[in-house]
Amino acid sequence: MKHSKATFIGLGQMGAALVPPFIDAGLQVTVWNRSASKADPLVALGAKAAADFVAAVSASDLIIVCLADYTTSNALFHQDEITPLLEGKTIVQLTTGDGREAELGALWAAEVGVNYLDGAIMDYPTKVGGPECLLLVSGDRAVWDSCETQMKLLGGRMTYVGSKPSSANLLDGSLLTMYYGNTFALMQSAAMLEAEQVDIKDFKTALNAFKPVIESTWKRTIEAIDQQDYSGNEASIHVHSLGVQSLLKRAKKSGVEHGLLQLFSEYVDQTAARGHEADELPAAFEVFRRKG
Ligand SMILES: NC(=O)c1ccc[n+]([C@@H]2O[C@H](COP(=O)([O-])OP(=O)(O)OC[C@H]3O[C@@H](n4cnc5c(N)ncnc54)[C@H](OP(=O)(O)O)[C@@H]3O)[C@@H](O)[C@H]2O)c1
Known part of the structure; x- marks a missing residue:
């Protein structure tokens, strides 16, 4: 099977939640995080902790990234000694960002010979892998076709939203605007009712x-x-x-x-x-x- 191995970069609250569905599905999973101890619970489930970032990106053809922001991600991936190791691999960038960051990510990927998708996770960590979990992904259709089966492990509502790399991030931003607007309005209402x-x-x-x-x-x-x-x-x-x-x-x-x-x-x-x-x-x- 193509992509029978996957590497996860970033094991924060969300990044760590992305890993178990891949282990449960029987893929060989490698994980890496700046603070190495966050890999321990995932190793207990069957993941392999990479010794360093080089070992992490070398271990698999499919690399799923979930870090604090694109600046953090770019600082790791755009290093001269790293880019040659990535040629021909597939990176799915699930870090939250804007449309421009996704476009720049796709441009960089094309320059260094990486297959690239950019996505957004539209739910909480505890919902990842469940039937209701919504994720949006965009980018080259052929790249999506090559890893659709694996990406759908992350949620029953994993949705490909088109070939423009920015689409997922732009929709994410609009949905989050609705999320914040409604939730702050709820707090306004609750405060009035409490008073x-x-x-x-x-x-x-x-x-x-x-x-x-x-x-x-x-x-x-x-x-x-x-x-x-x-x-x-x-x-x-x-x-x-x-x-x-x-x-x-x-x-x-x-x-x-x-x-x-x-x-x-x-x-x-x-x-x-x-x-x-x-x-x-x-x-x-x-x-x-x-x-x-
Ligand atoms: N949590 C959610 O409900 C949720 C929902 C949807 C989308 N997201 C998105 O998922 C992404 C990750 O969120 P999260 O909740 O997992 O955040 P988090 O718990 O704060 O984790 C942040 C991750 O980024 C890493 N990091 C930060 N600065 C770094 C640096 N300078 N070098 C290397 N690694 C660094 C952290 O490593 P350390 O562990 O070493 O600090 C950790 O792996 C964000 O883009 C967020 O918007 C989160």
């Missing part, structure tokens, strides 16, 4: 019931942005302005942090000032998009 002596468990129930409304709002917003049509008869920016003002007033009165709601209010006001008072909420996209 008003409402049980957070009641919020959990209400939020579950409200999910379909949020999802349909996301769907309509994406369609409106795609079609550049913000018109509609559901709820105008004027109505949203009144709603957000009311929330802001309530947060201020309860004495909680209210910067997020202040921002919401400013976005809605700026949208109205651009002449969209009668349009729907997606019109606020005009405030966000690139100026000029």
Whole structure:
């Protein structure tokens, strides 16, 4: 089988979680980490700890990287004594980064004769290897075809998102923006409820019931942005302005942090000032998009 051996570089919280599914599937696994002791639990499972970075990259044709950032990764891989050892091998870069970093990674790989994919892990370490775990990978289709079976060991929703090396990182960044936006909004809500002596468990129930409304709002917003049509008869920016003002007033009165709601209010006001008072909420996209 092609890629019956795999090397994992980086055994932090996420990097270490990537290894067991490969061991369980019967591949010969080599691991390397700056702090060598983090290899011990994986060696107990059947991995081989490389004596050094040279031994690690020499051990396998498939090298999976999960480090703190691209600067760390580049400092290791772009060394003159390392690049000749990589020729013809496949590197899958799963370190979180932006689109430009992925593009530069692919350019470097082409220069030194490495097959390269760039990806993003869209779940927590405990979910890796499970059926729901979502990972995105992009880059040369032929490279993906050559290691698809192995990469799918990492999660049931391992998804190839196209031949542009930057695609996985760009989608990752957008999904993380949604993740942070929603989670901070949840904390804003929870703080207001706590100040008003409402049980957070009641919020959990209400939020579950409200999910379909949020999802349909996301769907309509994406369609409106795609079609550049913000018109509609559901709820105008004027109505949203009144709603957000009311929330802001309530947060201020309860004495909680209210910067997020202040921002919401400013976005809605700026949208109205651009002449969209009668349009729907997606019109606020005009405030966000690139100026000029
Ligand atoms: N944790 C998550 O839930 C999660 C989810 C999705 C994506 N990710 C991504 O996965 C990547 C790793 O995250 P993590 O949670 O595993 O982080 P972590 O636990 O902080 O591990 C960082 C890794 O980078 C290594 N490292 C840092 N600086 C180094 C240096 N100068 N030279 C060599 N190695 C160095 C660390 O080695 P030492 O052990 O020696 O410090 C360790 O292996 C990140 O890009 C992160 O965004 C994480």
